[in-house]
Amino acid sequence: MTPRVTLKTVAAAAGVSVSAVSLALRDNPRISEEKRAEIKRIAGELGYIYNRHAANLRTGTNDTVSVCVNDLRNPVFAEFVTSIEEALRESDRLVLLCNAHEEEEVQASFIRRMLEQGSNGLVLSPVAGTRAEALREVVGPQFPTVLMSRGLDDDSFDQVVNDDPLGLRLAVQALVELGHRKIAWIGGGQDTSTARRRFAGFEAGLREAGLPIDPTLVLPTAHTTLEAGRRAMIQILDAAPEVTGVLCFGDLLALGAVSACRERGLEVGRDISIIGHDDIEETAYFDPALSTVHVRKRMIGRTAAELLLQRIDAPFAPPVSRVIAPRLVFRGTTGPAP
Amino acid sequence: MTPRVTLKTVAAAAGVSVSAVSLALRDNPRISEEKRAEIKRIAGELGYIYNRHAANLRTGTNDTVSVCVNDLRNPVFAEFVTSIEEALRESDRLVLLCNAHEEEEVQASFIRRMLEQGSNGLVLSPVAGTRAEALREVVGPQFPTVLMSRGLDDDSFDQVVNDDPLGLRLAVQALVELGHRKIAWIGGGQDTSTARRRFAGFEAGLREAGLPIDPTLVLPTAHTTLEAGRRAMIQILDAAPEVTGVLCFGDLLALGAVSACRERGLEVGRDISIIGHDDIEETAYFDPALSTVHVRKRMIGRTAAELLLQRIDAPFAPPVSRVIAPRLVFRGTTGPAP
DNA sequence: TAGCATTGCTCAATCGATTGAGCAATGCTG
DNA sequence: CAGCATTGCTCAATCGATTGAGCAATGCTA
Numbered sequence: 074m075t076p077r078v079t080l081k082t083v084a085a086a087a088g089v090s091v092s093a094v095s096l097a098l099r100d101n102p103r104i105s106e107e108k109r110a111e112i113k114r115i116a117g118e119l120g121y122i123y124n125r126h127a128a129n130l131r132t133g134t135n136d137t138v139s140v141c142v143n144d145l146r147n148p149v150f151a152e153f154v155t156s157i158e159e160a161l162r163e164s165d166r167l168v169l170l171c172n173a174h175e176e177e178e179v180q181a182s183f184i185r186r187m188l189e190q191g192s193n194g195l196v197l198s199p200v201a202g203t204r205a206e207a208l209r210e211v212v213g214p215q216f217p218t219v220l221m222s223r224g225l226d227d228d229s230f231d232q233v234v235n236d237d238p239l240g241l242r243l244a245v246q247a248l249v250e251l252g253h254r255k256i257a258w259i260g261g262g263q264d265t266s267t268a269r270r271r272f273a274g275f276e277a278g279l280r281e282a283g284l285p286i287d288p289t290l291v292l293p294t295a296h297t298t299l300e301a302g303r304r305a306m307i308q309i310l311d312a313a314p315e316v317t318g319v320l321c322f323g324d325l326l327a328l329g330a331v332s333a334c335r336e337r338g339l340e341v342g343r344d345i346s347i348i349g350h351d352d353i354e355e356t357a358y359f360d361p362a363l364s365t366v367h368v369r370k371r372m373i374g375r376t377a378a379e380l381l382l383q384r385i386d387a388p389f390a391p392p393v394s395r396v397i398a399p400r401l402v403f404r405g406t407t408g409p410a411p
Numbered sequence: 412m413t414p415r416v417t418l419k420t421v422a423a424a425a426g427v428s429v430s431a432v433s434l435a436l437r438d439n440p441r442i443s444e445e446k447r448a449e450i451k452r453i454a455g456e457l458g459y460i461y462n463r464h465a466a467n468l469r470t471g472t473n474d475t476v477s478v479c480v481n482d483l484r485n486p487v488f489a490e491f492v493t494s495i496e497e498a499l500r501e502s503d504r505l506v507l508l509c510n511a512h513e514e515e516e517v518q519a520s521f522i523r524r525m526l527e528q529g530s531n532g533l534v535l536s537p538v539a540g541t542r543a544e545a546l547r548e549v550v551g552p553q554f555p556t557v558l559m560s561r562g563l564d565d566d567s568f569d570q571v572v573n574d575d576p577l578g579l580r581l582a583v584q585a586l587v588e589l590g591h592r593k594i595a596w597i598g599g600g601q602d603t604s605t606a607r608r609r610f611a612g613f614e615a616g617l618r619e620a621g622l623p624i625d626p627t628l629v630l631p632t633a634h635t636t637l638e639a640g641r642r643a644m645i646q647i648l649d650a651a652p653e654v655t656g657v658l659c660f661g662d663l664l665a666l667g668a669v670s671a672c673r674e675r676g677l678e679v680g681r682d683i684s685i686i687g688h689d690d691i692e693e694t695a696y697f698d699p700a701l702s703t704v705h706v707r708k709r710m711i712g713r714t715a716a717e718l719l720l721q722r723i724d725a726p727f728a729p730p731v732s733r734v735i736a737p738r739l740v741f742r743g744t745t746g747p748a749p
Numbered sequence: 750t751a752g753c754a755t756t757g758c759t760c761a762a763t764c765g766a767t768t769g770a771g772c773a774a775t776g777c778t779g
Numbered sequence: 780c781a782g783c784a785t786t787g788c789t790c791a792a793t794c795g796a797t798t799g800a801g802c803a804a805t806g807c808t809a
Contacts, residue, residue: 130793
């Protein structure tokens with residue numbers, strides 16, 4: 074093993090001090106242009122590799138941002154993470170990733186781990202059941218943290234969320250205008266702000282339309298998968314065949330519901346209307362294409378990254394909360410009530 | 412700002428030396444059971460946070476594994492990353508993530524960055540056009556590296572790949588047995604081993620069946636999105652309306668192709684048969700559900716993680732290459748030739 | 750009971766970049 | 780030309796955990 078090339082090695086070779094090398098390599102103007110060029114040349118020739126550990130120890134950070142989401146296989150989260158990563162690339166920060174899979178312990182241990190690691194900040198989609206105080210306990214009082222997609226009832230955190238109530242109220246309104254009166258709700262069985270807020274929007278929409286909230290038409294599901302949607306839809310059709318409109322917590326659920334309706338011989342978009350939520354890319358290509366609440370995922374991801382960078386620069390600034398408005402997208406799974 | 416709680420703080424509070432605390436916290440048996448318990452208790456009360464930077468500087472590593480894939484929004488990669496992360500959780504390593512987006516420079520700078528960071532190893536799906544020597548140049552001669560999904564013609568790297576040629580030969584065989592003679596190929600316009608190997612499998616399958624390779628039935632696409640599939644399919648239908656079988660580089664392309672056929676009034680599964688590749692979850696719920704080549708994604712991700720851990724433990728062991736066999740899944744988009 | 754091993758800790762050097770303080774040389778101003 | 784600022788560098792402390800060497804106390808063996 075050849076001994077490591079450090080600042081010291083370079084300094085000796087260049088006949089200057091260690092500090093001079095350190096400053097020169099970072100283009101500090103206090104070192105003259107020529108010296109800087111020479112030092113860089115020598116460093117290059119010697120094959121100097123910057124040791125971030127030493128710098129990290131000294132500076133206390135490590136130019137890393139942590140992102141913890143529930144499940145990357147959910148295209149919504151994949152889109153969030155992708156746009157965060159892109160937004161951070163300019164600030165030369167790497168992304169530390171975690172899939173919490175709704176397990177609070179995984180989330181907590183990731184947070185501890187990335188704190189040890191000296192990560193600069195955290196973008197978090199808290200697992201179901203996360204309490205704000207418990208989270209604050211884990212991340213510590215002033216650690217730059219931005220909640221994304223799922224908020225918490227605590228305004229000490231920066232947050233970026235989709236306007237869930239709005240999206241669902243719009244969806245209910247749309248169905249009502251199409252003449253639907255028996256409208257079902259599938260999903261949101263998790264203990265998350267998203268689940269609560271979407272359901273609240275559903276309820277508010279019905280209330281505004283003067284419609285009753287029928288418990289047999291509300292079917293929370295533990296998961297948000299295609300299969301869960303299929304099962305829930307079958308259950309609803311069995312319990313309340315008169316239903317003509319269905320709103321779903323997520324697109325995957327909605328696609329499952331579509332497939333269940335078809336199994337039962339219903340033509341979706343004519344016999345029954347279904348609206349999903351999120352607008353993941355795939356849904357546009359189903360036949361009939363899925364009507365859905367379009368969530369501005371890239372915007373949310375980018376905003377989360379921006380807020381986090383701001384927070385890192387100004388740890389004591391007042392917390393910011395951003396609510397991104399969704400819009401309704403009509404495709405083939407909605408139509409006038411039969 | 413309260414001053415940081417370090418080993419020193421804890422040592423002072425516990426009335427022992429810094430070393431004792433360091434050893435105790437890591438359960439070194441050279442410190443007595445009782446002292447260890449007491450030290451841990453005090454550390455906990457003081458809110459001691461382990462500073463990995465100091466340890467990293469001292470030990471030279473940082474218990475991190477880097478993963479670089481092309482695009483997380485592709486469900487296949489999301490699945491890979493998820494299973495790698497799960498597999499690594501036991502070894503208490505964090506995942507540093509990068510989406511290279513087919514840009515060699517992004518890939519290279521990520522690699523340099525994570526090397527500085529002291530990452531323990533790399534799982535890489537090389538961007539299109541990556542040459543083995545160039546990659547070796549960037550990662551250095553002995554850095555633990557596992558290529559995943561996309562291989563390189565270089566046996567100095569560990570590799571885990573799907574058996575692409577096999578999958579496509581099986582798919583061609585299946586269509587031929589169903590009576591298809593005019594079989595098209597959509598996708599794989601990228602300069603990746605995957606693209607080459609799948610196309611090679613397609614060609615081999617035709618050859619085995621004694622069928623000619625018709626250039627008008629081969630349509631490489633630059634992207635593997637739904638939209639790209641739709642466009643390619645339209646082009647093929649225009650140029651060669653007699654086509655009855657279509658193989659696609661990926662499921663998204665295939666779904667796009669399905670949607671294009673439908674626009675043209677063709678009933679997929681009867682008038683024309685389409686087979687995708689990868690078997691992403693959504694495809695099973697399309698109507699008709701997509702027939703596809705099922706790639707064992709979790710297996711590939713887990714295997715990549717395992718190989719990497721082995722490689723980290725034994726940097727000089729001979730390189731390992733794993734080929735994971737896919738299987739054909741028949742659903743609704745395939746049927747006898749009309 | 751001398752001699753040696755073991756136990757249980759402490760000491761202090763170490764990893765390598767960063768940075769505030771400091772200093773010599775030069776330029777500039779009044 | 781004294782006095783001050785600026786330029787261009789050096790000095791040395793510092794971040795905090797790790798670890799080989801060392802040492803005192805105790806136990807064990809011959």
